[in-house]
Amino acid sequence: GEDVEQSLFLSVREGDSSVINCTYTDSSSTYLYWYKQEPGAGLQLLTYIFSNMDMKQDQRLTVLLNKKDKHLSLRIADTQTGDSAIYFCAVFGGSQGNLIFGKGTKLSVKP
Amino acid sequence: DTAVSQTPKYLVTQMGNDKSIKCEQNLGHDTMYWYKQDSKKFLKIMFSYNNKELIINETVPNRFSPKSPDKAHLNLHINSLELGDSAVYFCASSLGSGSSGNTIYFGEGSWLTVV
Numbered sequence: 253g254e255d256v257e258q259s260l261f262l263s264v265r266e267g268d269s270s271v272i273n274c275t276y277t278d279s280s281s282t283y284l285y286w287y288k289q290e291p292g293a294g295l296q297l298l299t300y301i302f303s304n305m306d307m308k309q310d311q312r313l314t315v316l317l318n319k320k321d322k323h324l325s326l327r328i329a330d331t332q333t334g335d336s337a338i339y340f341c342a343v344f345g346g347s348q349g350n351l352i353f354g355k356g357t358k359l360s361v362k363p
Numbered sequence: 364d365t366a367v368s369q370t371p372k373y374l375v376t377q378m379g380n381d382k383s384i385k386c387e388q389n390l391g392h393d394t395m396y397w398y399k400q401d402s403k404k405f406l407k408i409m410f411s412y413n414n415k416e417l418i419i420n421e422t423v424p425n426r427f428s429p430k431s432p433d434k435a436h437l438n439l440h441i442n443s444l445e446l447g448d449s450a451v452y453f454c455a456s457s458l459g460s461g462s463s464g465n466t467i468y469f470g471e472g473s474w475l476t477v478v
Contacts, residue, residue, distance in 0.1 A: 283466070285466070287469075289404075293472075294453065294472045295453060295455075297466060297467075297468065297469075300466065350396075350411060350419050351408065351467050355404070355405055358404075
């Protein structure tokens with residue numbers, strides 16, 4: 253079945269750029285998603301990219317998609333302490349087409 | 364206005380009890396989901412309903428029974444609660460079923476603790 257992999261931790265200093273990486277196995281997902289979960293809170297849709305695109309930019313967020321390598325990344329420019337959260341990569345997959353999540357990358361931003 | 368709302372947000376209960384979590388969405392979506400997030404933050408789908416019909420039923424114990432009275436509501440009833448059921452349960456909804464073009468919106472989660 254579909255497998256979505258992410259590194260579990262990332263630590264950066266405030267003001268630096270953060271890059272969170274994700275790899276997946278099933279390439280049939282038309283859209284690929286990034287969700288954000290702040291401590292003690294729910295899941296917030298952060299951004300997504302259409303599978304025919306290589307890059308999508310939305311203010312401080314840049315999503316890069318390499319379909320050949322099945323690699324998705326999320327870059328956060330000028331990372332702030334408020335960006336500290338768990339970031340989940342998600343793609344559709346499986347026989348029933350459900351949304352499959354990576355294990356989440358916990359981003360810690362140090363002042 | 365909250366798009367996907369779940370109640371209760373926090374629930375502490377004893378082993379063996381039966382409890383329900385309710386979910387409602389006001390987005391006009393026809394597909395609703397329950398996801399479970401364990402203590403390691405891993406998220407996994409449990410159930411999916413489309414227009415009140417069960418679409419996805421992952422390997423979830425029979426003690427978990429979803430009920431969808433209409434397409435705007437999907438409730439989760441859990442019988443004979445066990446310690447391992449302690450988790451965060453997320454309700455979600457989307458327009459359309461199983462299609463990779465439909466964004467899924469999540470509720471705020473229900474934190475269940477079984478003692």
